[in-house]
């Protein structure tokens with residue numbers, strides 16, 4: 157294999173940690189290693205840095221610092237929001253509303269709660285992956301305690317009408333949580349103006365480190381801890397803090413919103429070029445997700461008559477890293493639940509490809525993808541028994 | 551995750567294509583589960599003289615199609631019927647556990663194609 161250049165187009169899976177972020181983190185491994193709960197200087201100096209990170213996260217989303225709770229990533233933030241509210245408000249009701257296209261961190265948490273006696277409504281989405289406000293309204297019951305709808309989908313990039321859904325929840329006195337793991341850095345968010353009660357984040361999606369995230373919890377929301385132990389994070393999340401991670405997350409989110417316009421307009425330009433090139437040059441292809449209301453860095457296609465994993469392997473041989481919702485690439489027997497929820501057949505869902513862009517990508521990267529992708533798709537189609545029938549009719 | 555042998559057969563699959571007026575054709579799997587294999591056999595006096603395949607599927611499905619067709623080429627029908635999924639996987643220097651189900655297809659496709667041949671012959 158002769159790969160001269162590698163092209164990373166899987167930023168929705170994770171990003172690298174930027175140099176600036178890393179430099180901010182490094183002293184906290186060796187020099188400033190104290191336990192922030194300690195009374196002595198070692199502890200106090202570290203505590204200050206956590207406070208700064210908390211301020212930065214709060215500022216980025218329009219929250220108060222005391223409303224930010226650091227966690228070990230997006231999954232834990234989702235678990236804390238959903239289980240924390242469900243357990244704390246059991247006496248008020250046991251019904252939760254969410255969607256069919258949530259990340260497994262939300263869906264599997266809700267499924268677990270169903271086993272424990274909670275009742276969950278999973279809202280359908282339309283062909284673009286959009287939740288309908290009417291559906292949200294009509295699924296609310298007297299015992300509904302929580303609505304959780306993701307800000308933007310990790311596979312197809314569709315951005316939900318979060319402000320409108322939050323408004324509905326507010327009018328009914330129901331808590332509203334949003335998984336904004338993919339949205340941070342790509343969408344401007346103000347939790348106060350948008351009436352969001354809880355919001356999940358993960359640093360590794362915006363050039364911060366892995367294994368650290370945060371949950372914003374509006375002051376006054378009744379929520380109980382799911383990790384019990386010491387009194388860190390105002391007793392809502394026990395455990396000695398991941399100090400370098402938290403410091404890194406603070407820096408990363410600050411940078412994400414400092415460079416917001418420049419970064420996003422550049423990425424969007426490249427992404428639009430990619431979508432246009434793919435749709436124009438490869439027949440029997442569909443764009444998944446909403447044509448406009450989608451994350452600026454997301455593209456997701458289905459190439460009919462071929463299977464996603466073999467497409468990924470072929471791209472990888474050319475040095476291009478993407479991802480797929482096919483069953484065989486996920487190690488399960490089912491293709492992506494998101495692609496099925498937008499109405500795709502199993503057959504078509506198996507042929508999906510997500511290319512998610514980031515800071516490092518260039519015009520040349522996109523040109524290269526547009527050069528090799530049509531050849532690869534065609535080669536796989538020539539091998540596909542499903543394509544024979546189509547060719548015959550052409 | 552895949553062995554070099556798998557990647558070799560995946561990137562340069564042997565025997566891809568169709569055979570016109572094949573003596574036996576077998577198609578197994580379905581698009582629902584994500585892998586479909588179609589195999590064409592040319593058989594002269596119960597010996598498989600040519601074999602081609604088309605596969606819709608993952609890396610494991612394509613690699614097993616490729617190596618299984620190689621393994622039965624030149625064999626008698628009787629010998630080809632003895633091909634097992636296990637032998638195919640071994641010939642590929644193994645497959646990840648969650649991919650074994652994709653490799654079953656090759657064995658089934660060979661058997662389906664030979665069945666088709668025998669049915670045609672009996673007519």
Ligand SMILES: Cc1ncc(COP(=O)(O)O)c(C=O)c1O
Nearest residue numbers: 229230231259261310337338358
């Ligand atoms: C929408 C969404 N929610 C939650 C998560 C989970 O985050 P983490 O892997 O940091 O736990 C992810 C990451 O893949 C995500 O994309």
Ligand SMILES: [Zn+2]
Nearest residue numbers: 484585608652
């Ligand atoms: Zn497979």
